[in-house]
Amino acid sequence: MDKSIHSQVGEGFLDEIKDDLFQTLSWKSPRFKLWLAALFIIILLGIFAYYRQVRFGLVVTAMRDYTSWGIYISNFVFFVAVSLIGSLVSSILKLSNAKWSTPLTRISEIIAVASIICAAIIIIVDMGRPDRFFNVILHGRIQSPIIWDVIVIFTYLIISLLLLYLPLIPDIALCRDHLTSAPGWRKKVYRILAVGWKSKPGQYNIILKSIRILGIMIIPVAFAIHTITSWLFATTWRPGWDSTNLGPYFVSGAFMVGSGVIIVAMFFIRKSMGLEKYITEKHFDHMGKLLVLLSLVYLYFNINEYLGPAFKMVGVEGEHITELFTGKYALMYWMVQIFGLILPILVLLPKKGRKPFPMLIVSFFVILGAWFKRFLIVIPSLQHPYLPIQDVDESYRRYFPTWEEWAICAASVAGVLLIITLIMKLFPVIPMWEIAEEKGMRKEDIK
Amino acid sequence: MNRLKNHLDGSSIKIGIGMILLFILVNFELQAIAFIQDDERITSVIQLEFSVEDSLKYITAQVNEYNLDSIGKPIGELDIYFYVQRTFSQLPIGDYFNTTDENGEVRIEFPHDLPGDSAGNVIIFARIEEDDMFEGAEVSGIASFGIPLYIDHRANKRSLTAASANAPISLLLLVNGIILAVWGIIIYIFIEIFKIRRAE
Numbered sequence: 001m002d003k004s005i006h007s008q009v010g011e012g013f014l015d016e017i018k019d020d021l022f023q024t025l026s027w028k029s030p031r032f033k034l035w036l037a038a039l040f041i042i043i044l045l046g047i048f049a050y051y052r053q054v055r056f057g058l059v060v061t062a063m064r065d066y067t068s069w070g071i072y073i074s075n076f077v078f079f080v081a082v083s084l085i086g087s088l089v090s091s092i093l094k095l096s097n098a099k100w101s102t103p104l105t106r107i108s109e110i111i112a113v114a115s116i117i118c119a120a121i122i123i124i125v126d127m128g129r130p131d132r133f134f135n136v137i138l139h140g141r142i143q144s145p146i147i148w149d150v151i152v153i154f155t156y157l158i159i160s161l162l163l164l165y166l167p168l169i170p171d172i173a174l175c176r177d178h179l180t181s182a183p184g185w186r187k188k189v190y191r192i193l194a195v196g197w198k199s200k201p202g203q204y205n206i207i208l209k210s211i212r213i214l215g216i217m218i219i220p221v222a223f224a225i226h227t228i229t230s231w232l233f234a235t236t237w238r239p240g241w242d243s244t245n246l247g248p249y250f251v252s253g254a255f256m257v258g259s260g261v262i263i264v265a266m267f268f269i270r271k272s273m274g275l276e277k278y279i280t281e282k283h284f285d286h287m288g289k290l291l292v293l294l295s296l297v298y299l300y301f302n303i304n305e306y307l308g309p310a311f312k313m314v315g316v317e318g319e320h321i322t323e324l325f326t327g328k329y330a331l332m333y334w335m336v337q338i339f340g341l342i343l344p345i346l347v348l349l350p351k352k353g354r355k356p357f358p359m360l361i362v363s364f365f366v367i368l369g370a371w372f373k374r375f376l377i378v379i380p381s382l383q384h385p386y387l388p389i390q391d392v393d394e395s396y397r398r399y400f401p402t403w404e405e406w407a408i409c410a411a412s413v414a415g416v417l418l419i420i421t422l423i424m425k426l427f428p429v430i431p432m433w434e435i436a437e438e439k440g441m442r443k444e445d446i447k
Numbered sequence: 448m449n450r451l452k453n454h455l456d457g458s459s460i461k462i463g464i465g466m467i468l469l470f471i472l473v474n475f476e477l478q479a480i481a482f483i484q485d486d487e488r489i490t491s492v493i494q495l496e497f498s499v500e501d502s503l504k505y506i507t508a509q510v511n512e513y514n515l516d517s518i519g520k521p522i523g524e525l526d527i528y529f530y531v532q533r534t535f536s537q538l539p540i541g542d543y544f545n546t547t548d549e550n551g552e553v554r555i556e557f558p559h560d561l562p563g564d565s566a567g568n569v570i571i572f573a574r575i576e577e578d579d580m581f582e583g584a585e586v587s588g589i590a591s592f593g594i595p596l597y598i599d600h601r602a603n604k605r606s607l608t609a610a611s612a613n614a615p616i617s618l619l620l621l622v623n624g625i626i627l628a629v630w631g632i633i634i635y636i637f638i639e640i641f642k643i644r645r646a647e
Contacts, residue, residue, distance in 0.1 A: 141611040142622055155629055162636055169643070195643045202646030210636045217632055 014436045014446060018178060021428040024273040039414045046411020049404035050125060058128045060404045066389060067382045067399035072126040074374040075409045079119035080229050085258025086112025086160050087222035091215040100286050102438060103278045103430045107265050109164035114419035116157045118412045125408055145231040156225045159218050166207045170433040170446060173197035204443050226250045239320040240381035249301040256294040260366030263287050267360045269429055278430045288354030295344045320384045329380050332372055340369015491581045492518055495573055497590040504557035504592045508573045510547050521551025526577060529555055532570040563593020
């Protein structure tokens, strides 16, 4: 095809993309307002619960001397895990030239940014004296994995923000130039964030080079963020955490839950924003295959994690395994393993299972399974210290989260959804210029 | 005893209501002696003796009346309280009641597991606390009855368990090297973003 004709085809397509995506940026829909209101109510309830926690102390939670990490930490590990989807889609898939993933890169980066922000917040919520947070930075010991975690979380957040922002610049410029009816504050935001973008080759060179550098750099940082999170456990004296498997076990589980989250996001974004043209069944099919692969890898690490201790059944380690396999956490444990790990493999292996709706259901199981999996990693281990529990109040021996803990965790989930929603209502959720370029348009003509 | 008298006649140490004089013989038979003076009248004297028998350590207190400048008869049926000086307060030792016999003597066993200073020295107190006539009488003495304190200087060396100022050099180089490399790239990207406006 002649290049100019190709470009004209692309140009027509760009107009179509503009129409399709600019309509998703409207804030007027009652459904959107209702959604925002629901999220705000949940967040306000969480703020009230947190006010009670600050006012009366951590005694309002069910955490005591032994179970000193509760669902806040499970939630933290869950959010850190979800955030890894950003590096998987916008880096690993991109570097491996999986072109099909282009419409998903922005969604994945938005999810990554939102979850890492809330992961950082929830860790401060877990502190009995949040006013002392800066002491961690001022007087922190570089020997402590907690300091490594603080450093790597902040670094990952900045890289994720850059990986969200850099490919967004040409699209922000499109918003700046074409969304003339947008409110003044939004125009101002577009003007500032577009940093004088005029689709010049030199400008593209800068962002393409930067995206490539960051895309490579985020892989070790992503592995570090979740490996270090696993070291928070691995360096603590408790059964179930003395495992050399813990780092890859966490990382593989993170990629799996991240994929589940992006499938759910794809389903609802596609439906609610009318983007069936961009997020097609082909994307679900590919993501389904990816999820099966990641589930198999995670299954492998799960077998590694439990087989050794279960075979030997030594001391407290054996008690911990018994508690999980046949004890008071057995129901949760087997539900998580069957519905959160085996089911996705069985359903998504046949092509019929890789349709949007079955994938949505399976992904919900994956996400729920992943959340409870983190509960199972944190709580039963804490309840089996190496030294016997003696002469303590009965409440020290068990852990069931209080309403304040549930409310705060629900608020953190609502917070993630709110950040995702606001970013998606401010900027196009599909990378417009990348799609137009794939359709044959010259980058310089994308204006 | 002449030496004791000299102390009494001269500069005794005033504590509380009475006047205490301390005299220690550093041998296996250590002694500490206190004289109590109520206004002008000296009323009692406590002598401490430290001994070791079959590797058990004993503290013996001998309490006598004291009149003018001579030691009088033993005081029986008197409760003596024994203490060991710890960092922030005095730790009670002995039985709940340690009552002197008709010879004015009471003996307690020193616990075998108390740490002392680096030489194993501990300061031991004997005190009369609940007696109208003799209350406030106190004597202290130093005995090497404690377990010599071993100070672990490893905490001051560079290690993973040390304070932040003593982090291992290899770890500092590694962590800071990684941070500098990653943040160097991030800063470079920020500089590139600022160049976008002028790029052609």
